[in-house]
Amino acid sequence: MSGALHPRGHVLALSGGVGGAKLAAGLAAVLPAGRLTIAVNTGDDFEHLGLTVCPDIDSVVYALAGLNDTERGWGVADERWRAMDMLGKLGEAQWFNLGDRDLGMHIARSWRLRDGQSLSEVTARLTGELGIVHPVVPMSDTPVRTQVETEEGLLEFQRYFVGEQCRPVARSIRFAGTPGAVPSPGFSQALERDDLAAVVICPSNPYLSVDPIMAVDGVRDVLLSRRVPCIAVSPLVGGKALKGPLTKLIEELGKASDNASIAQHYRGLVDQLVIDECDAADAEGLRELGVSVTVTQTVMREAADREMLAREVLAAVGVETD
């Protein structure tokens, strides 16, 4: 469909980690409070050293709060690893590196979860303290755990992604905890809003970061049944992911690392694809697949880039900023 039924309505953004978080932050910068909900992948979440680590929620939160490290491209600005250094001296697992500032986040979250608060409640509390005005919600409050079936066996996500650095050849991906994981209250509310104007799929890895969100009970069905424009920003630039294992992964899963594969992956769900200028030549072929295409700069180096991309994405689906 084209245009929006609610040009000043609500936007639901779906995001994974760092790349998606940048666009989420761009959307948060150009949409006022009350007009944006960001639902975040929790398939990467895990327990480590007694702490609950939520990497994608934290990427989004740090980006929105301006706490993210822009040079390193991940984690918190002005970060150090003194706690990990002590943990190393104490013989503790070193394969997953937790920064000192980041540990503050995990410590605050973990005691509250143990105390019986839901992940939604904890996230709302902590984002509120950081002055974030747009709801950042987990895709679900019950655990969903992404697992990668590889030629070396089934690996939990973090073991695959961080421990093994995505080295093992992937065969398929599954999401433990689904079916059976319902959307978080904030996610449900956004999905069912009368004034839902658009769904934006941020440029995260479709297989590892977006598919888990779609695996949550009823999400895909609601999106398919509602006549709300859905736009995805391709995570590829020149056929390659800017960060992460997407190219290697797509190829191991038997497809080409290109925008056609992205469009195919989102077929039926997504009406529009935003691709980078350097892939302008892909546009014609994508349109033949039945998807509208916007060609623009998708690489977000500065805050201005992500705001500009956010505005273009919203314009493409007929949603007004203020």
Add this chain to the structure above:
Amino acid sequence: MSGALHPRGHVLALSGGVGGAKLAAGLAAVLPAGRLTIAVNTGDDFEHLGLTVCPDIDSVVYALAGLNDTERGWGVADERWRAMDMLGKLGEAQWFNLGDRDLGMHIARSWRLRDGQSLSEVTARLTGELGIVHPVVPMSDTPVRTQVETEEGLLEFQRYFVGEQCRPVARSIRFAGTPGAVPSPGFSQALERDDLAAVVICPSNPYLSVDPIMAVDGVRDVLLSRRVPCIAVSPLVGGKALKGPLTKLIEELGKASDNASIAQHYRGLVDQLVIDECDAADAEGLRELGVSVTVTQTVMREAADREMLAREVLAAVGVETD
């Protein structure tokens, strides 16, 4: 009694935090593996932000491992507080400051305790990793919690000591969890060794740090019934504690802040008191109380000071170093 039945036997040191930890480190430097056990006060232990904090065990461990900060006089060397900074941004309690390296210790301990390991097991594991060869044991593996009855009500130890900076006027001290807390296995073993040559009470606060150890079931009785030399190093220099609230506390509890009060407090338990050179004039009066007195430098600024004091303490009870 004088002399030791086992000049090359085992030494049991009882310690609280920083001051006591210095002498414990001195003893560890001059006694070979197998000849020293350090039993540590756990009355200051508490749960904070979902972590189990054991301040006195950690003071001893850091001192023995050479990780302690000698300038600040407490905590870990080269420490920073990035995690606390994030916790502050997240609206979390700021009254108890946990350093980043120190957090590594609490994180390592806490998940293991939750996993069902005893405090003794966890402490043995972590000290082993740090290359500490002498057993550092909790006074008990079941929680004992020091509480201070003040004119403003009953305060948990850390609330009194850190939160209120020892400001409220103290009336009495109690140890929740006693009776009913048995000595840890390592503490029991040391107390019952045939070759126990001496008990050394390190220069910690008698009321807040040593009395909890004495409150553990059977400890006082074993020490009184065994004919093992027991020597205490006074925590006072010139009638004042080098660190902490001892002087204010002793006076609030109705006594004078002097070595006579220390000797009275330990009466029946302690045969010998080690006092600082600047209090040499106290010696005669103390001997009239029936306690042997050694006068020496008790202030420990450098590693050499604590080793020298350790040697003097051991010589006073007839125990040989190697």
